[in-house]
Amino acid sequence: MTITHHPTDETLMRYAAGTIGAGPAIVVGAHVSACPHCAEAVRTFEALGGAILEQTEPTALSADALAKTLARIDAEGKREASGDNHSQPIVIDGVRLPDTLKGCEIRRWRWIGPGIHMSRVGVPHDPEANLILLKVGPGRALPDHGHVGTELTYIVSGSYTDALGQFTPGDIADVDEHVEHQPIVDRDGECICLAAVEGKMRFNSLIGRMLQPIFGI
Amino acid sequence: MTNREEGESLYLTAEVLEKLLVAVATRQDRDAFGSLFGHFGPRIKTFFRRGGMSPEMAEELVQETMLRVWRKASHYDPGRAAVSTWIFTIARNLRIDFNRRQRDPSLLPSDPVDVPPSIEDELLAAERDENVRLALAKLSPEQQAIIRLSYYIEKSQTEIASELGIPLGTVKSRIRLAMNRLRAVLDEDQ
Numbered sequence: 267m268t269i270t271h272h273p274t275d276e277t278l279m280r281y282a283a284g285t286i287g288a289g290p291a292i293v294v295g296a297h298v299s300a301c302p303h304c305a306e307a308v309r310t311f312e313a314l315g316g317a318i319l320e321q322t323e324p325t326a327l328s329a330d331a332l333a334k335t336l337a338r339i340d341a342e343g344k345r346e347a348s349g350d351n352h353s354q355p356i357v358i359d360g361v362r363l364p365d366t367l368k369g370c371e372i373r374r375w376r377w378i379g380p381g382i383h384m385s386r387v388g389v390p391h392d393p394e395a396n397l398i399l400l401k402v403g404p405g406r407a408l409p410d411h412g413h414v415g416t417e418l419t420y421i422v423s424g425s426y427t428d429a430l431g432q433f434t435p436g437d438i439a440d441v442d443e444h445v446e447h448q449p450i451v452d453r454d455g456e457c458i459c460l461a462a463v464e465g466k467m468r469f470n471s472l473i474g475r476m477l478q479p480i481f482g483i
Numbered sequence: 484m485t486n487r488e489e490g491e492s493l494y495l496t497a498e499v500l501e502k503l504l505v506a507v508a509t510r511q512d513r514d515a516f517g518s519l520f521g522h523f524g525p526r527i528k529t530f531f532r533r534g535g536m537s538p539e540m541a542e543e544l545v546q547e548t549m550l551r552v553w554r555k556a557s558h559y560d561p562g563r564a565a566v567s568t569w570i571f572t573i574a575r576n577l578r579i580d581f582n583r584r585q586r587d588p589s590l591l592p593s594d595p596v597d598v599p600p601s602i603e604d605e606l607l608a609a610e611r612d613e614n615v616r617l618a619l620a621k622l623s624p625e626q627q628a629i630i631r632l633s634y635y636i637e638k639s640q641t642e643i644a645s646e647l648g649i650p651l652g653t654v655k656s657r658i659r660l661a662m663n664r665l666r667a668v669l670d671e672d673q
Contacts, residue, residue, distance in 0.1 A: 275662045276633075284575035285637040288583070309564070310669060313608070314615040315575065316568030318634050321619075324525030325532060328542060332520045335546045336513065339553055391583040416639075464639055 269301050271430070271437040273418065278304060282311035289395035289462035292387075293418040296364030296460060297438040358385075359401070361423045361458055372399070381406040387460075396463045402426070403456050408449040416442050417463045424457030426450060495522050497612070500566040508556035520549050523567075527574050533635035534578065544581060548574045565612045582637065618668035626661035629654070 273281075273294055280286040281294045298304045356363040356372060363372070371388030378384050381403030389395035399422075402408055408426065419439040426433050428449040433439055441447060451457040495503070500522065506515035524545050531541035551573050559569055619627060632643060640658065644651040 275666055276658055279630075279662070280633055283634040284579045285633060285635070287637060310611055310615060312572055313565065313568045313611045314619065314630075314665075315571040315634055316565050317612065317616050317619055318631055319523075319526055319530055319571045319574070320567040322526045322529045322533075325528040325541075327524050327528055327545060331524060331542065331546060332517055335520065335549050335553075336516075338546065338550055391586055393586075 267300055267436040268434065269297075269303075269436040271433055271439060272301065272304055273297060273438050273440040275307065277416070277418070277440050278307045279311045279314070282308045283315055287395065287462075287464060288389045288392040289387075289397035290416070290418050290464060292364075292366045292370070292389070292397060293420045293438065293460055293462045295366035296420045296422075297436065299365065300436040358399070359458070363399075363422060364420065364460065367460070370397075375401060379409070381456075382409065398461050399458065400461060401456060401458050402451045404451055404453050406451050408451070416440065417461060419459050419461040422458040422460055424455045425452045426457050426459075427452060497565055497567070497609075501561050504552075504556055504559055504566050504569075505561070507553060508559060516549075516553060519552065519566075523552075523570055524549060527570070530574060530635065531578065533631075535636065536578075536581075540581070544574075544577055548577055551577070562608060564608050568608075568612065614669055618665050621668055622661055622664055625657055626664065629657045630661050630665075633658075 277286070277290075277294060278298075281291060281298070284291075286294065298308055353368055355365070356367055358372060367387065369390050371390075373385050373388065375383035375385050383401040385399045385401075387395075387397040387399060389397055400408065417439070419433075421433045421435050421437045423435055425435075426449040428439075428447045430439065430441075430447065432452070433449070439447075439449075495518065500519065503512075503515040503519050506512035507519065527545045527548055528541045531544055532538065536544070548570070552570060555573070559566070563569075564572075619630070622630065629643070632638075632646075636643075636646075638646065640654050641651055644654040647654070
């Protein structure tokens with residue numbers, strides 16, 4: 267996997283800070299798992315979080331806070347935190363999806379236009395997360411749209427090209443609302459990508475307008 | 484740390500914090516735990532309060548954070564991260580979990596979530612900590628403030644702009660300048 271497109275530092279910082287939102291965190295996490303360069307950046311931004319916590323001025327706790335915590339420690343004994351759950355990889359159309367989607371509800375593809383299928387991903391406990399899987403046929407354009415907030419798109423399989431260059435598996439497109447982009451899937455195969463938008467999407471084309479009710483906008 | 488204020492006896496250096504946490508991990512040392520609690524508890528409370536959490540909830544989650552520090556102390560690896568960074572990630576994950584429960588009250592508290600993957604470190608933790616402290620200190624007060632806000636609150640730039648009562652363009656340029664300066668300082672040390 268040759269990765270050429272990365273999230274912005276600001277996106278990586280908010281991911282490390284835990285303030286990015288559930289949908290975008292899944293998309294960024296997919297890239298960070300595949301990209302040692304960005305994983306290192308995330309560790310740096312976590313260290314920045316540690317420095318910020320260290321410099322945060324203290325607020326007095328109630329007088330018995332420590333005693334209460336010690337009582338809870340006594341009550342439960344020394345218990346190890348539960349381990350990771352190693353569940354099966356998620357596969358769709360023979361393509362393995364990022365592990366960051368574990369726990370999400372992956373629904374069936376819906377046809378939304380010639381050569382374009384979409385599946386809105388159910389993010390646990392965040393019904394408002396705008397997270398979608400898109401499957402677009404060779405040579406087809408992704409739905410034409412602008413967006414109000416940032417949009418993050420992770421390439422799962424296949425590739426597309428737009429004004430920003432070619433995007434292949436592992437790449438992420440991190441674009442804000444000023445970018446009106448028109449990705450076209452490369453001719454050698456279909457492209458599956460995972461996209462999260464912060465804020466509402468606005469669609470310009472007919473197919474885009476057909477998408478709006480699916481997004482519930 | 485030198486030159487600390489008279490009477491501010493609770494300030495502990497990174498080395499001391501590390502020794503305390505190791506004592507909790509290896510000997511279940513309650514005095515060491517009490518010192519860690521005294522140092523981090525009040526800071527974590529501010530951290531949660533800045534994100535808009537009620538005082539009661541913040542207090543509750545401070546206890547929960549420190550309970551996890553006790554339970555997971557043996558997983559702490561001094562070579563990977565400073566104690567403050569490790570505790571920050573625990574508090575961060577609990578806040579993510581808390582925010583999800585706010586949206587879906589039927590959800591029970593769990594061991595969270597989204598811990599970024601562990602891959603071999605390229606930098607020594609101590610070196611990285613030193614770098615980020617230097618980098619943060621070199622930012623202007625406005626830039627520092629907006630970076631801190633990114634750690635405290637889950638808000639878009641538009642929401643931050645209305646919160647601070649400044650134009651969106653100003654928020655964007657402040658964040659961009661802050662990120663560029665951070666990146667420049669971090670890169671020059673490698």
